[in-house]
Amino acid sequence: MTLSRRGFVGASGFVVAAAGLVSGRAQAASIPEAASTKSPATQAPQMPTSGPDYQPVVTLNGWSLPWRMNGNWKEFHLVAEPVIREIAPGMKAHLWGYNGQSPGPTIEAVEGDNVRIFVTNKLPENTAVHWHGQRLPNGMDGVGGLTQPHIPPGKTFVYEFQMRRSGTFMYHPHSDEMVQMAMGMMGFLVVHPRDPAFRRVDRDFVFLLNAFDIEAGSYVPKVNTMLDFNLWTWNSRAFPGIDPFVVARNDKVRIRFGNLTMTNHPIHMHGYEFKVSGTDGGWVDENATWPEVSIDCAVGQMRSFDFVADEPGDWAIHCHKSHHTMNAMGHSVKTYIGVNKKDLAKRIAKIAPGYMPMGSNGMGEMGSMEMQGPSNTLPMMTGYAQFGPVEMGGMFSVVKVREGLAAGDYKDPGWFKNPEGTVAYEYKGQKLAEAPRTAGPDSGLDSVDWQVKDPRKPALPADGTPLPVKPGSHSNH
Incomplete structure (x- = not known):
């Protein structure tokens, strides 16, 4: 793991206050190091070196916070601070987060662990941390x-509590929550079962669903946005x-995944059915788990599902809301499907040389065309795989199942080599007869009929000149 060390921060550097009643307060006199990383790559899991055995989690495009033992306390150090996060190659955002x-x-902790979490505030405003889903003393709940x-800015508070139940949880602010969460402040909290054999898996992945509204060419999210987000992200x-x-x-x-956006997300995985194994409320009894290929996750909820990876390949996993697999969505972009833009393109090219008319036949062509946009802005559809442009963005990734990987091997194995004869292919046989269709009231539509038109706005003549205003009509129609 690529980590930097901030050194030990003593009581002389920060005021150490308590979030609630702190037992063993003398033991909290020295603060553990605050590890930090700025690498956007997924880091290897931290294998346990003492205490109960468990399978550590792998945080998608993230890492797990190191800890130290101080008596019977497991101590962590979070630093709330401004950060720069690469959303994808070609775009960075100026956010708020923790530890870089x-x-x-x-x-990560184990059921029954006593944890002491130091939180140092390097933000320009107050903060607090809520431990979402955990049972703990009221004064440690973080509101x-x-x-x-x-x-306050520049101060360090201490949270002390016991991890009373295992499962899937998260942490986030409960202080100016709207701004701080819109700026990216959140994190995952995983508590492993005390019994190493309980619901054990071979690989355990975690990520959080979040979203931003960042205008093209800018770096800072618009924190007052309620619904019209243009970047849908995982971690x-x-x-x-x-x-x-x-x-x-x-x-x-x-x-495992948690949702801290402003809407629900149906997460769908290709190639497998899986069993829903847990929520932030607890484990689903093994006799009560149910099969799915998509599982919806509402705001503030967490879900986990299990499957046996017995089908090799590159299997898509994504949110099934189609706008959530796009980048830099423009909500005011007009629909031009079926519109002949030939004459319009000529007129626009006079004032914008090089203009390319797009959208008349759908938007898939955007996935294969490199168009110059504002700096620090992602294309709406992007990404290439072995067969061409993927035409995706946002909340989309790939589950890569391979033969013969070592237990701790998480390196990208490249694209799947499909066995001969198992890839969809173009038909090149005899010319096919026209496929018969059942006639209906909507049969026979041509391209003119299915153009998207606003009936309130009359069509312009070929030269684009405005139509004269009729007496008694509204001039803005």
Whole structure:
């Protein structure tokens, strides 16, 4: 793991206050190092070196926070701070996060662990951290003003509690929550079962669903956006910047994800049916797990599902809301399907040389055309694979299942070599007769009939000159 060290910060450097009643407060006199990384790549899992055995998680395009033992306390150090996050190659965002990244590092512990989490605030405003889904003393719940004082800039607060149940959780601010979460402040919290054999898997992946509204050419999210987001991300990364899930054939795999966007997300995985194994409310009893190929996750929820990777290949995994697999969505872009833009293109080219008319036959052509846009802006559709442009963006990745991978091997194995005769192909036989169709009231439509038109606006003549305003009509029609 590529980590930098911030050194030890003593009580003389920061005021160490308590989020609630702190037992063993003398032990908290020295603060553990705050590890940091700026690499956008998925880091290798941290194998346990002491205590109960467990299968560590792999954070998609992220990492797990190192910890130290201090007596019977497992100590972590989070630093809330401004960060720069590469959303995908060609675009970076100026966000807020933890320990150099957004989302912050995953915190891993074991059921029954006593954890002490130091939170240092390097933001320009107050903050607090809520441990979403955990049972803990009220004063450690992290709601600024309600259960604790807010953490002022430059101060360090301490949270102490026991991990009372295993499962899938997250952390995020409860202080100026709308702004801080819109700026990317969140992280994953995984508590492993005390019994190493309980629901054990071979590979365990985690990621958070988040979203941003960043105007083309800019760097800072618009924090007041409620619904019209233009970048849909996993762990603040958009396709093709999202790393693949690398899996060995016949591994038992768990994928966990949480939703901190402003809408629900139906996550769909190709190639497999899976069993829903957990929520942030707890484990689903093994006799009650149910099969799915898509599982919806509402705002503030977490889901996990398990499957046995017995089908080799490159299998897509994505949100099934089609706009969420696009980048830099423009909500005011008009639909030109079926519109002949030949004359319009000539007129526009006079004032914008090099203009290329697009959209008359759908938007797929955008996936294969390199068009110059504003700097620091992702194309709407992008990414290439072995057969051409993928024409995707946003919440999209690939589960890569391969023969013979070593247990700790998470390196991208490249594209799948399909066995001969197993790839869809073009038919080149005898010319086919026209396929018979059942006649109906909507049969026989031609390209003119299915153009998208606004009936309130009259068509312009070929030269583009405005039509004269009729007496008594509204001039803006």
